[in-house]
Amino acid sequence: MVLAATNKAAAALGLVPGRALADARARVPDLVVLDHAPTADAVLLDWLVMACEVYSPAVAPAPPYGLVIDIAGCTHFFGHDETRLRDDLAARLARFGLTAQLALADTPEAALALARHGEADDDVRLLPVEALAIGGEDHLALRRAGLRTIGDLADRPRTALAARFGEGMTDRLARLLGEIDGRITPHRSLPAVHEEARFAEPLNHVDSAFGVIGELAELACTTLRERALGARRLTASLFRSDGHVARIMIETATPSRDPVLLMRLFREKLGSLNDPLDPGFGYDMIRLAVDHAEPLASTQLDLNGGSATDQPLATLVGRLANRFGRDRITRFASGDSYIPEQAAFELSAIDPPLPQRWSEPEPGEPPLRPLHLFDPPQRVDVIAAVPDGPPLRFRWRRRLHHVLRYEGPERIAPEWWQRQHGHEPGRHGLSRDYYRIEDAHGRRFWLFRHGLYGSEKVDPDWYMHGIFA
Amino acid sequence: MNIISLDSHRAALATGTGEPTACRAGEMPWERSIAPAALHEIFAADEIEEGAAAAFALLLGWRHRPGRDRPLFWVREQASLRRHGRLYAPGLAELGIDPAQLMQAQLPDPVAVLRAGADIARTGGVGAVVIELAGRPKALDLTASRRLSLAAAQSGALVLVLRLDATPSPSACWSRWQVAAAPSRPLAAQAPGTPCFDVTLLRLRGGPAGMQYRLEWDRDAQAFHDTPLSGGMAALVAERTDPPARQLGG
Numbered sequence: 088m089v090l091a092a093t094n095k096a097a098a099a100l101g102l103v104p105g106r107a108l109a110d111a112r113a114r115v116p117d118l119v120v121l122d123h124a125p126t127a128d129a130v131l132l133d134w135l136v137m138a139c140e141v142y143s144p145a146v147a148p149a150p151p152y153g154l155v156i157d158i159a160g161c162t163h164f165f166g167h168d169e170t171r172l173r174d175d176l177a178a179r180l181a182r183f184g185l186t187a188q189l190a191l192a193d194t195p196e197a198a199l200a201l202a203r204h205g206e207a208d209d210d211v212r213l214l215p216v217e218a219l220a221i222g223g224e225d226h227l228a229l230r231r232a233g234l235r236t237i238g239d240l241a242d243r244p245r246t247a248l249a250a251r252f253g254e255g256m257t258d259r260l261a262r263l264l265g266e267i268d269g270r271i272t273p274h275r276s277l278p279a280v281h282e283e284a285r286f287a288e289p290l291n292h293v294d295s296a297f298g299v300i301g302e303l304a305e306l307a308c309t310t311l312r313e314r315a316l317g318a319r320r321l322t323a324s325l326f327r328s329d330g331h332v333a334r335i336m337i338e339t340a341t342p343s344r345d346p347v348l349l350m351r352l353f354r355e356k357l358g359s360l361n362d363p364l365d366p367g368f369g370y371d372m373i374r375l376a377v378d379h380a381e382p383l384a385s386t387q388l389d390l391n392g393g394s395a396t397d398q399p400l401a402t403l404v405g406r407l408a409n410r411f412g413r414d415r416i417t418r419f420a421s422g423d424s425y426i427p428e429q430a431a432f433e434l435s436a437i438d439p440p441l442p443q444r445w446s447e448p449e450p451g452e453p454p455l456r457p458l459h460l461f462d463p464p465q466r467v468d469v470i471a472a473v474p475d476g477p478p479l480r481f482r483w484r485r486r487l488h489h490v491l492r493y494e495g496p497e498r499i500a501p502e503w504w505q506r507q508h509g510h511e512p513g514r515h516g517l518s519r520d521y522y523r524i525e526d527a528h529g530r531r532f533w534l535f536r537h538g539l540y541g542s543e544k545v546d547p548d549w550y551m552h553g554i555f556a
Numbered sequence: 557m558n559i560i561s562l563d564s565h566r567a568a569l570a571t572g573t574g575e576p577t578a579c580r581a582g583e584m585p586w587e588r589s590i591a592p593a594a595l596h597e598i599f600a601a602d603e604i605e606e607g608a609a610a611a612f613a614l615l616l617g618w619r620h621r622p623g624r625d626r627p628l629f630w631v632r633e634q635a636s637l638r639r640h641g642r643l644y645a646p647g648l649a650e651l652g653i654d655p656a657q658l659m660q661a662q663l664p665d666p667v668a669v670l671r672a673g674a675d676i677a678r679t680g681g682v683g684a685v686v687i688e689l690a691g692r693p694k695a696l697d698l699t700a701s702r703r704l705s706l707a708a709a710q711s712g713a714l715v716l717v718l719r720l721d722a723t724p725s726p727s728a729c730w731s732r733w734q735v736a737a738a739p740s741r742p743l744a745a746q747a748p749g750t751p752c753f754d755v756t757l758l759r760l761r762g763g764p765a766g767m768q769y770r771l772e773w774d775r776d777a778q779a780f781h782d783t784p785l786s787g788g789m790a791a792l793v794a795e796r797t798d799p800p801a802r803q804l805g806g
Contacts (some may be wrong), residue, residue, distance in 0.1 A: 400627070403679040407661060407672055413660050415634075419655040420646040431645035436659050443656045445649035450776050453743065453750045454650035458611050459641035486604060491739070494747035525748035530604060531738035554652055555645060556611030556751035556774065 091123040092152075095186060125151070136274045137357060138183075138330035141372050142172060144281060147195075147271040153202065155195045155271050164285050183330050194269040196262040200237075211263055212238030218263065221256050226250075278376035279316065282306045289328045289369025293357075296325060296370055300353060303375035304346040317342025317383030321349060325364070326372040333364055337409050341401040341436045343385040348402060355410045408437040421445060425499055427552065428462045455497075455523070457533045457553025464550035467534065474547075475540040477522055483551050488526040495522035496536070517543050523555070531555035582779035586769055589760050590620050594730035595705035595715045599722065599758070601736035606640060606720045606736035611651070612753050613686045613718045615773055618653045618761070619780070621683030622712050631661045631673045632688040639690075640720075651751070652775035657683075666693035672702050677707035677715045684714040690721050700726040724758060732759040738770050741783065750774065752783060 088108040097118070102111050111118055132148050139146045145157035153301040158172060165171040171211045173189050180187045190201030190209075193531040197211050200218035205211075211218075214237045226253075234240055240248065241264055249257045261267045290296050300323050311318060319342055325333040357364065399502045408416045417433035424430055434441070448454070469481040477493045501516030503509035507515065519540040524532045533553040538544030569645035590596060593649035598616070617628050630643060661676075662671050666689055673687040687704070689696060701717070705728045708715040717729070724732060734756040740749035751773045759765050771780040 164612045312669070357790070399680045400682070403676060403682070404659070407675065410699040411661070411663055411668060411672065413565065417660045419648075421645065427644075427646075433660065435640070440656065443645075445646060445655060448650045448652070448775065453740070453748060454647060456646040456650050456776070457650065458614070458643055458647040459607055460644035460647070484604075492742050492744070492748045494743075523748050525740060527739075529737040529752060529754075530608065531737065531740070531748055531751070553641060553647070554607035555647070555748075556608065556615070 097169070128152070133274075134325075134330070134406060135183075135185075137332045138179075139176070140274075140324065140332065140374070141179075141326040142176065144275075144277055144374070144376070145271060145273040147273050149195075149199055153199055155198060157195075157271050166238070173379065179330070193265040194262050194267070195271045196259065196269055200263055210238075211239060211265070212236060214263075216240065219259050219456075221252065221259060225252055225256065276378075277380050280307050280310045280314075281374060281376040281378040282310075283372060283374040285372045286370070289371045290373075291366050291369045293364045293366055295356075296364070296366065296373060297350075297353070299373050300375060301346065301350050303351045303373065304353075307375055307377055308344040308346045309351070311344040311380065311383075312385065314380075315382060315384055316377075316380040317344050318349065318377045318380050319343075320377075320379040322376050322378055323353060324374045324376070325370045326374070327366070328368045328371045331367065335360070336378075338405065338437050339401075339415060340405040340408070341398060342381040343405075348405075352405060352409050352494060355406055359410045364444070404436045408435065413437050419443060424502070426502060427456070427499070428460060434510060453523075454555060457531075457555045460549060460553045464552040465547050467551045469534070469536075469549035475520075475536075478524065478534060478549065481534065481549065483532075488530070488532075490524050491527045492525040493522050496520035497522075499535075517547075521552070559572060568714060576636070582774075582777055582781075583796060584780060584782060586755075586757065586767065587620070589731045589757060589763065590616065590656060591730045592620065592622055593708050593712045595708050595717065595728060596700060596784075597717045597719060597723060597724070597727060597729040597732040599719050599732070599734045601734050601754075601756075603721060605736040607736040608751075608753055609720065610686075610688065610718060611639065611751060612733075612755065613688075613716045614648075614653065615651065615780075617684030617686050617714055617716050620714050620716070620721040623683060625701070626681060626683030626713075627657045627659055628683055629659050629676045629685040630688070631669050631676065631685060633662055633666065633669055633690065634662045636688060636690055636720075637662060650775070651773065652778055667695045670695050670704075673715070674700075674703050674707050677704055677713050678711055679713075680711050682713040684716065686716045686718055688718040688720065690711065692722055692725065696727075698728060701729060705729070714719065729759070730761050731757065734758050741772070 090102060090104050090106050090108060090111055092104055093102045100115055101116065108120065109436060128151060132150065132154065136146050136148050136154050139154060139156055141162040143156050143158050145228065147155050149155050160167065162169055162172055165175065169191050169210070173191055176188055177187065188202040190198050190205065192198035192201055192211065199215055201209055201211065204214050204218040211247070216234060216237065217226050218237060219226070229240070237260070240260055245257045248260070253418050258267070262269050284303060290299065307318070318339060320336065320338050323335045327333070335353060335356050337356050339352065404416060413435045416438060417434045418436045420432045420434045420441050422429045422432050465483070467481045467483045469478040471478050477495060478490050480487060480489050499519045499521060501518060503515035506514070506516055508514045519535040519537055520539070521533060521535045524534055526532070532551060533555065535550055535552055536547045538547040540547055594610050598609055598613045600606040621628065635666045643660060648655045648658065661672050663672055669687060669689060673685055676682055676685045704715050704717070732779045736754045738752040738754040742753045753771045755769045755771055757765050770783045774781050
């Protein structure tokens with residue numbers, strides 16, 4: 088076993104990651120050792136990435152132990168002074184109980200290299216060649232050649248370096264030196280529109296936090312109006328001063344930029360949260376992001392000055408989907424299959440409806456498909472006169488039904504082309520023989536025999552698949 | 557605010573009892589009991605008749621919704637899915653109901669069902685809402701049914717409460733029906749025919765109750781037809797009180 092990571096005190100004793108645990112124990116007998124938990128580290132890093140979104144919406148994790156924040160244009164709250172932002176971050180991380188190396192640089196690569204290998208306010212050129220992070224052997228080769236710092240490399244002709252170490256190395260070098268502008272891939276995609284509010288003193292009440300979200304919603308709606316967009320999905324992020332981030336996400340059924348409607352959806356959502364908002368020590372920032380927006384042309388108001396966005400049904404669907412969950416409010420979608428249970432699906436009603444194709448019933452014919460479908464079908468005990476004939480009696484839910492009238496069988500073959508080896512004889516699956524049945528009291532059922540008697544199955548089972556009107 | 561909604565409710569009730577606002581093609585006398593913009597209750601006669609009761613509620617909502625382009629909502633408990641199966645869109649199309657006009661809400665408990673049901677019923681532009689409830693949930697009290705009936709009056713939607721596995725209890729409903737499946741008129745080769753229902757009017761506000769009808773759903777005409785009842789004579793009695801019949805007599 089080797090050491091994966093050490094704290095400051097251990098590092099001061101000369102224990103560095105990579106050293107064998109036995110050696111370390113020999114040196115420091117009362118060493119406290121904990122098992123390495125990479126998953127827990129990743130979870131903490133994720134949490135930290137979210138907590139750092141308080142500084143900028145663009146934060147990217149740099150596993151295993153780093154993260155990069157793109158603070159371009161995000162320093163106005165700190166008087167356009169990057170070092171003040173850095174000091175604020177250091178104080179915040181210290182409050183979380185974390186020791187961090189912070190560095191400011193022009194490119195993400197340079198910032199990471201400075202944080203890992205340098206001291207604060209260092210020059211990139213003074214960093215050791217290990218900052219290139221191109222592999223131990225190459226680092227050794229560079230050192231053997233007498234090239235110890237990035238500065239040494241920067242002055243060399245790049246073609247020679249590329250010939251020896253590959254283009255990847257010169258590319259990294261150029262990024263470290265800021266010759267190529269690098270971008271980070273943020274943890275979450277940048278919103279179409281976002282508004283934020285910071286507070287000098289943390290906000291302690293959920294109600295006042297909601298008031299702030301309302302103000303932000305108005306600002307965001309103004310921006311949306313200017314761009315002729317309507318919001319479909321919004322997230323309000325409430326950053327608590329102890330690093331916890333509460334997110335409230337709402338969706339609308341149609342593009343909207345009506346702050347009143349959006350706030351009503353936020354209230355609905357808040358009412359249905361499993362764990363209510365806990366302001367704790369207070370929120371020090373609130374951000375409202377429009378994650379997804381769609382074009383929405385401006386509409387003219389009525390002559391008598393009514394609301395332009397008077398779509399009660401879309402509002403209703405949005406409200407229900409936000410209160411109860413988007414998958415609970417559904418509408419139908421047609422499936423492309425002969426297998427009855429795959430012929431229709433239910434999709435969330437908040438999504439735009441898909442075109443639906445249903446077969447037109449023949450005039451004068453009774454319904455051939457049941458109104459209610461059991462999925463999965465329910466097993467029934469059936470007595471039939473002959474094994475491949477229609478049922479005479481069947482028992483379902485502890486009741487005996489006598490078949491008075493029937494129609495069938497309607498044979499539905501399995502989709503053999505969907506199965507592995509389905510084209511081989513005997514492996515195409517079981518056919519179903521469907522019967523429309525009416526019992527002595529007029530109840531109408533849809534039964535099927537699973538498997539053809541004799542050729543597919545010796546003793547086919549019967550199933551109840553649906554109930555007719 | 558309350559007074560206004562009460563007044564609009566009264567107005568709706570007046571139109572419900574007096575002249576029917578929109579007379580549908582092929583409207584039968586019993587259908588005058590289905591007052592628009594009101595709450596109606598539908599009970600299954602038996603555990604096994606729940607499919608028929610659900611179908612009747614759906615057809616009633618489809619036929620009597622106030623506008624052709626106003627959608628239908630079906631609100632039910634998630635648990636009911638297991639027992640009664642899911643609504644099947646091709647089956648709806650076979651009954652003449654456009655599946656594109658139906659939206660479903662499957663909710664965790666009766667409280668959520670009633671809350672969502674009232675919310676839907678209150679919304680303008682909704683055609684009909686079927687609220688399916690099993691047993692006797694505590695949340696379904698007089699207040700809840702009064703709230704539903706006010707919501708219906710406010711929006712003009714038809715609100716149908718489908719009670720499965722339950723016995724009638726006091727409520728603010730306009731009419732109350734009990735439904736069972738009835739043998740269909742057989743087609744050639746003894747094949748089951750179009751859907752038939754045995755329907756009993758249990759209660760009608762300000763009107764006689766206890767009538768029985770045997771109804772057949774005609775998908776092509778989008779209407780219910782009367783079929784001769786082999787047993788009781790109650791349906792014939794209802795026919796005689798029918799104004800056109802009186803005209804013929806006079």
